[in-house]
Amino acid sequence: MPELPEVEALREFLDARLVGKEIARVLPVAISVLKTYDPPLGALDGATVTAVDRHGKYLDVTAGGLHLLVHLARAGWLQWRDDLPAAPPRPGRGPLALRTALSGGDGFDLTEAGTTKRLAVHLVRDPAEVPGVARLGPDPLAEDFDRDAFAALLAGERRQVKGALRDQGLVAGIGNAYSDEILHAARMSPFKPVHRLTDDDVTTLYEALRTTLADALARSRGTEAGRLKAEKKSGLRVHGRTGEPCPVCGDTIREVSFSDSSLQYCPTCQTGGKPLADRRLSRLLK
Template sequence: MPELPEVHALVTDLGRRLTGQVVERFDVLSFSALKTFSPPASSLAGQVVRGVERHGKFLDLRIGEVHLVMHLARAGWMRWREGPPPASSGRPGKSALAARLVMAGDDAAVAPGSGLDITEAGTKKSLAIYLVTDVNEVPGISRLGPDPLDPAFTLEVFAGILGSSGRAQIKGVLRNQSNIAGIGNAYSDEILHTARMSPFKPSAMSDEETGQLYDALQSTLRGALARADGLAASELKKEKKLGMQVHGRVGEACPVCGDTVRQVIFHDSTLQYCPTCQTGGKLLADRVLSRLLK
């Protein structure tokens, strides 16, 4: 799932390609992905792309007076296509292609027919596309908490979020988009590993621990941004995976202490952690492992 650093890099890449360009058409091939009915997709034809922005994990293409907003969810992605799409591609329900933005290409920067292919792999479809005149019409955006890269996101703001969360597990607090916008499963694992904290630690913590976690959050996200800076969309997935210390690395050696990275499996997701760095050597309860040991 793309999180704040990847979506930020997509904004940079697509902003460079699309800003000032004219849309030829916007084709929706997965009708379940389109969550709005007005304005219609046809309203984008002939309009100029005015800019590309980010709201948490939401990507926002400002086209004329309309916002084309996308949340790529767990298995969605996009790629830039040079030149017109193949005539045989894009049949509804027959491929991973969910939508396609085709550009008129009326100058040397973009060839006619070039554009953006939005795809979603797998059978569980969660990709969401919205066409709205006000981004706050998108429910997920209207509920977003503060952006952790905004200068206004200070240590005091962060401490207030933790304080209001009581004894909720810190992993869930970091992932809750109403608390902090843009952090998902992967980067919450990485932040907690950097902070040397258990994902099950209660969010009520000392001032020293709060400062430690805040610094880890900032360094993790800003480090990921720096690594993704200047990369095209096609390179971001690989860069994200290479930059991970524990997430997605179960069974491998922790790069900090050499202990084996472990995981906890839930019904719809997993988390990864290092016992030595984060839990004092204790293995966290795992439903699958617990069942095997009975």
């Protein structure tokens, strides 16, 4: 799933290619992709793109006073094409979900792999009309997101720190991969209860959060859309690397599996050498 660094890199990529261009047509291919009906997609025909913004993991293309918001979800992606086919795409079983064609013949496709369709496109007059945007917490790379602001968000939390980091209503843009990376950098168990974090723990976690995301964004920035997935994977130290040696201590990276996801961690760096039990079978380690 693309997270804050990749979505911000996509925003910059699109900003350089879309702003000032005229939209010829936006063509939904998969029935499930479009989540709104008023205004209709045809309202974008002939509109000029004036901005490309980001809200957490949402891309926001502004044209004709309207906002085309895209959430790529777990298996969605954006593919830029300098020369789009002249014929309109045909609905089918392929990965193509939506095509945005510009008057110059270029544009981009939204694709989604797999059978579970979660990629979402909204056309609205105000981004806050999209529930997922309206509930977003602060952007963790914003200039005013300092250590005290982070501490205030955590105050009163009673859940595990992994879940808190992934909550888009608490902090926007962090998903499964970068929460693993942040916790590894902070040398902290993903199951540590937030209410047991000391002041020093909060400081360490905040610094790991900012550094991990900033470094990932720096690696992603300037990368073409088609290469961002590979760039993300190459920079991950623990997430998706079960069985490999930890790049910090050399211990074997381990995994805890859930019904629809998994997390990875280093026992030596994060849990005092203790393997974490399966969350479904025993109580969480602190």
